[in-house]
Amino acid sequence: MNLFTSMRAKLAVLCLAAALALSLAACGEQKAEQKAAEKPAVEAKPAETPAADKKLKVGFIYVSPVGDAGYSYAHHQGEKAVAALPYVEASYVESVPEGADSERVITNMARKDFDLVFATSFGYMDSTLKVAKEYPKTRFMHCSGFKTADNMNNYFGRMYQARYLTGMVAGMMTKKNILGYVAAFPIPEVIRGINAFTLGARSVNPQAQVRVVWTKTWYDPALEKDAAVSLLDVGADVIAQHQDSPGPQEAAQQRGVYSVGYNSDMSAFAPKSHLTAAVWNWAPLYVQTVEEVKNGAWKGNQAIWWGMDKGVVDIAPYGPMVPDEVKAKVEARRAELKAGTDTVFTGPIRDQAGKERYAAGQKAPDADLLGMTWFVEGVVGTTE
Amino acid sequence: MPALRVIKRDEPWKGGALVIVLGALAFSLGAGILMLAAQGKSPLQGAVVLWQGTFGNVFALEDALRKSVPIFLCSLGVAVAFRMQVWNIGAEGQFALGAIGATWAALSFPGLPAFLLLPLMFLAALVAGGLWALVPAWLRLRLKVNEIITTLMLNYIAILLLDFLVFGVWKDPTSFGFPMTPEFPRAALLGPIGGTRLHWGFAVCLAAGAGFWAFFRFTLLGYELKAGGEGARVARYAGLPYGFLVGFVMTVSGALAGLAGCVETSAVLGRLQPSLMAGYGYTAIVVAWLARLEPLPIALASFLLAVLRVGVENLQLEMQIPAAYGSIMEGLILLSVLAGQFFLTYRLGRREG
Numbered sequence: 001m002n003l004f005t006s007m008r009a010k011l012a013v014l015c016l017a018a019a020l021a022l023s024l025a026a027c028g029e030q031k032a033e034q035k036a037a038e039k040p041a042v043e044a045k046p047a048e049t050p051a052a053d054k055k056l057k058v059g060f061i062y063v064s065p066v067g068d069a070g071y072s073y074a075h076h077q078g079e080k081a082v083a084a085l086p087y088v089e090a091s092y093v094e095s096v097p098e099g100a101d102s103e104r105v106i107t108n109m110a111r112k113d114f115d116l117v118f119a120t121s122f123g124y125m126d127s128t129l130k131v132a133k134e135y136p137k138t139r140f141m142h143c144s145g146f147k148t149a150d151n152m153n154n155y156f157g158r159m160y161q162a163r164y165l166t167g168m169v170a171g172m173m174t175k176k177n178i179l180g181y182v183a184a185f186p187i188p189e190v191i192r193g194i195n196a197f198t199l200g201a202r203s204v205n206p207q208a209q210v211r212v213v214w215t216k217t218w219y220d221p222a223l224e225k226d227a228a229v230s231l232l233d234v235g236a237d238v239i240a241q242h243q244d245s246p247g248p249q250e251a252a253q254q255r256g257v258y259s260v261g262y263n264s265d266m267s268a269f270a271p272k273s274h275l276t277a278a279v280w281n282w283a284p285l286y287v288q289t290v291e292e293v294k295n296g297a298w299k300g301n302q303a304i305w306w307g308m309d310k311g312v313v314d315i316a317p318y319g320p321m322v323p324d325e326v327k328a329k330v331e332a333r334r335a336e337l338k339a340g341t342d343t344v345f346t347g348p349i350r351d352q353a354g355k356e357r358y359a360a361g362q363k364a365p366d367a368d369l370l371g372m373t374w375f376v377e378g379v380v381g382t383t384e
Numbered sequence: 385m386p387a388l389r390v391i392k393r394d395e396p397w398k399g400g401a402l403v404i405v406l407g408a409l410a411f412s413l414g415a416g417i418l419m420l421a422a423q424g425k426s427p428l429q430g431a432v433v434l435w436q437g438t439f440g441n442v443f444a445l446e447d448a449l450r451k452s453v454p455i456f457l458c459s460l461g462v463a464v465a466f467r468m469q470v471w472n473i474g475a476e477g478q479f480a481l482g483a484i485g486a487t488w489a490a491l492s493f494p495g496l497p498a499f500l501l502l503p504l505m506f507l508a509a510l511v512a513g514g515l516w517a518l519v520p521a522w523l524r525l526r527l528k529v530n531e532i533i534t535t536l537m538l539n540y541i542a543i544l545l546l547d548f549l550v551f552g553v554w555k556d557p558t559s560f561g562f563p564m565t566p567e568f569p570r571a572a573l574l575g576p577i578g579g580t581r582l583h584w585g586f587a588v589c590l591a592a593g594a595g596f597w598a599f600f601r602f603t604l605l606g607y608e609l610k611a612g613g614e615g616a617r618v619a620r621y622a623g624l625p626y627g628f629l630v631g632f633v634m635t636v637s638g639a640l641a642g643l644a645g646c647v648e649t650s651a652v653l654g655r656l657q658p659s660l661m662a663g664y665g666y667t668a669i670v671v672a673w674l675a676r677l678e679p680l681p682i683a684l685a686s687f688l689l690a691v692l693r694v695g696v697e698n699l700q701l702e703m704q705i706p707a708a709y710g711s712i713m714e715g716l717i718l719l720s721v722l723a724g725q726f727f728l729t730y731r732l733g734r735r736e737g
Contacts, residue, residue: 065707093700095707098659100652104447105697111443112701122562123659146560186551188561216547216658373561384551 056116056294058082059109060092061102063121064219070244070263071218071280075120075143077264078282082290098123103130110135116293118286119143121218122189128152139298141289144189146370150300155285158307159189160196160369161337162278164344165315165330166260167200169275170208170238172326173258177207180231182241182248184218186383188372190242193278195376196344197240202378204329211236212381221245228252238275249274258321265316277316284311305366309340345369350377391733400728401676408720416713425703437698438691444698445691446581450652452690453585454479454644456683458668460596461640463677465633467600469613472634474520474535475641476665477542478513482642483649484546485512487565487656490572491554498571505572506646513642514635516542521634525627531634543661550656564657574651585647592640593679609633641665674721689714 060079062072072094083090093105102124109117110131118141119128125145132140132152140152148154170179179201183190194212201208211234213227224243228251231239239252240260246269252259253270261267261277285306292298306312315334318327336343345368347358352375358364373383397403417427437444458475465472485508493501520534547563556566574584600606612619612629619626644664649656671689675681696710 059701067706091701091704093697093707096697097662099657099662100451100648101662103652104451104694105701108443108447108698108701123657126654185563186561187563191561371560 055089056087056290057112057114058088058090058290059114059117060090061096061105061109061117061119061121061124062092062094063098063123064095064244066092066094068219068244069246069266069269072120072244074263074280075118075282078280078286079118081283082286085287085290087294088290096124099127103127106131106140107134110138114138116141116290122187125154139293139300146303148301148303152300153302153304155289155302155304155306156189157280157282157285157312158305158342159278159280159313160192160344161308161342162313162315163193163196164200164203165334165337166240166276166278167197167202168204168330168333169315169318169322169326170197170240170258170260171201171203171205172329173275173322174201174205174208174238176235176237177205177209178234178236179208179210180228180234180236180239181210181212181381182224182227182231182239182243183212183214184242185216186214186373188370191375191383192369192372193242194379195372198376198378199344199349208378210240210379210381212375212379214381215243219244221247224248225251229255232257239273246270261316267316267319271319272321274316274319275322276318279314279316281311281314307340307342308334308337351375352377352379388732388734390730393729393731397728397731401725404724404727405721408717408724411720412713412716415716416709419709419712420705423705425705430699430703430705433699433702434695437702438695443581444694448687448691448694449582449586450690451694452683452686453583453589453651454648454664455667455671455690456589456686457592457644457647458641458664459671459675459682459686460592460679461637461644462668463672463675463679463682464596464609464640465637466672467613467677468609468629468633469615470521470524470630470633470637471532472517472520472535472637473532473669474517474538474542474638474665475668476661476663477535477539478516478638478641479645479648479665480539480542480546480661481516481638482509482513482645483656483660484542484549484645485509485642486646486649487549487554487568488512490568490650491565494569494572496571501569501571502574502650505650506643509642509646510639511642513645514639516642517634517638518631521631525630539665543658546656546661547658550658554656556655565655567655568650572650573654574647583647583651585651588643588647589683592643593683596679605632641668670718674718692717 060075062075064070064072066072066076079090079092082088096102096105098121106117106119106127116139120143122144125142125147128140128142129147129149129152132149136151138151142152142154144156145154181194181197183194194210198210201210211231213231215223215227217223224245225247228239228248232251232255237257238260239248239257241248241262244263246266249259249261249266249270253273257273258275259270259273260275264279266277267274308314345364347362348356348360349358351357354377375383417431420427420430439445458479462472462475486505489505489508493504516538520531520538523529523534524531550563550565554565556564576583577586608624609629611622612624612626616626649660653660667689671682671685675685692714693710699705700707
């Protein structure tokens with residue numbers, strides 16, 4: 001026992017000594033740092049004055065970590081394309097909650113004279129608008145919302161086009177005709193995606209039904225996986241998702257069924273089940289926006305909604321289990337969308353109750369799509 | 385050979401708490417600097433950027449004060465219950481209920497002038513938060529259900545209730561189906577103090593903190609609460625109304641969290657939406673514990689935590705440090721403070737022989 005206590009004491013002393021040494025070192029280092037840092041700051045000033053070769057400062061704010069293979073990851077890839085431009089200095093803040101925190105982060109960017117700020121999540125909308133009014137010199141791009149100002153645009157991509165194609169793949173690959181869809185929030189963006197997926201699936205397989213489970217979160221790997229399991233339990237043999245983690249993909253692979261990813265190519269997480277994915281490719285839109293700012297061509301009060309024809313959305317490469325005839329059918333439709341022919345939401349389209357919403361040949365206007373709060377025929381679930 | 389050994393202190397270490405906190409901060413900062421170096425970032429620049437994004441900048445200080453408001457109020461509430469050893473883990477849900485109460489008042493009486501509407505919102509928030517917390521108190525007293533579990537589970541219910549309201553009956557008809565209430569009328573917004581970015585919620589904090597201190601310092605009830613914390617049997621033996629005390633602390637605790645919800649909704653968001661729930665109720669538990677349930681240390685700890693969170697954002701922006709760095713630093717500080725409290729009851733002495 002004596003030995004034990006003395007050993008414990010020694011350990012404690014050792015820890016204490018280490019802690020002391022560390023903190024002392026830290027203090028010493030810090031003082032040196034502050035002195036050292038003052039110098040370059042003074043020297044840097046004259047270099048900044050010639051405005052001609054001043055770099056464009058572009059900021060990005062993300063709702064989740066950029067390493068999540070999901071939504072923020074996809075935006076971050078777009079940021080990288082922008083950062084590669086010689087005249088741009090890009091930076092980002094990740095994992096910023098929507099609300100008070102986002103307002104602070106956006107304000108901080110505006111105060112630091114950022115020329116352009118991309119606020120990439122829906123919940124940043126009001127914060128962005130608030131800051132945009134306070135800082136008229138900074139230009140703001142808000143993703144997925146609906147408010148604009150003289151120095152603020154909103155932008156998004158027609159992800160439903162890619163959803164439609166993934167729905168076709170799922171519709172042809174299912175054996176039980178039950179497709180599971182793990183979805184985040186019952187808002188138009190998500191509902192539109194589920195509808196497009198369902199229309200795509202039923203265009204090739206009229207027997208297919210899509211079962212929806214809401215998680216009420218964008219990013220929660222464990223919960224997303226649980227939701228996927230609940231769909232597998234009711235017999236779904238393809239799992240699709242409007243979530244930011246690959247959790248549902250993993251759940252599908254564990255049960256030996258197929259899956260459809262979202263945001264980015266998620267095949268690395270479930271190589272045996274990943275059929276394809278509806279993916280974002282923000283680079284073209286981001287690069288063009290930055291170029292517009294650079295050339296002085298950027299205008300506010302715009303609502304930008306690009307589709308597959310401009311390359312903002314697409315589908316990921318097919319998994320090895322997808323047969324050629326399936327690929328051929330989907331590719332034919334993909335070529336149409338790439339050419340700019342968008343008939344995803346062209347009638348006849350019925351809602352869940354069987355009521356005809358769009359007659360044959362009638363195309364749903366964008367305003368309807370942006371405010372969509374009802375499910376098409378073939379979806380099992382509620383929009384609540 | 386001289387060596388050290390651990391000795392139990394005969395009496396508490398006077399001023400030891402401060403030494404421990406400062407030591408833990410220094411230790412965490414040092415470890416943080418090493419982490420930066422390990423990532424290949426310049427610790428030199430890191431320290432400077434962190435300084436600029438915190439104490440070296442009036443804006444950052446204002447931001448941190450704003451951010452510390454809900455943490456402080458929730459933490460104060462939690463501390464009231466903890467002082468009586470009633471474990472209220474439900475500040476998050478009580479915060480939500482406060483926001484719901486305030487929103488109800490703002491949406492139901494949009495025509496009222498500010499001097500009537502704001503007090504009504506505060507009252508509704510206090511009542512909603514307090515009643516929500518009274519439920520687990522009742523369950524504990526009547527059915528002997530552990531309040532740790534009930535308060536925690538009521539959090540989920542509260543958040544779902546908030547979701548139900550903003551996705552349903554209170555949804556802004558012009559929001560394209562997005563979950564949020566309409567913006568509050570101007571009279572329902574808690575404005576800024578003078579020309580600063582601080583809002584009047586800050587004054588609410590001062591009042592609540594002073595009230596907390598005075599209550600425990602000067603009132604008989606405050607004294608009874610502390611005594612009641614020793615357990616139901618002790619309390620009954622001393623002739624204290626134990627059941628009443630449990631109900632009282634839970635109500636006050638919930639009302640304070642509800643107050644935070646009201647302030648955050650009215651002063652910061654200007655409407656109710658799901659993103660209001662940022663986990664302040666859970667942060668509050670950590671803060672209260674860190675501050676040993678004392679109001680002034682709670683204020684300091686809330687502020688420091690807020691400063692750290694604000695500063696780390698600047699670190700991310702300027703140096704592309706991952707967001708996880710902030711959480712690691714937070715955990716490090718917390719752990720080293722708690723571990724350091726070992727030295728409040730023990731000391732190191734020279735070993736004879």
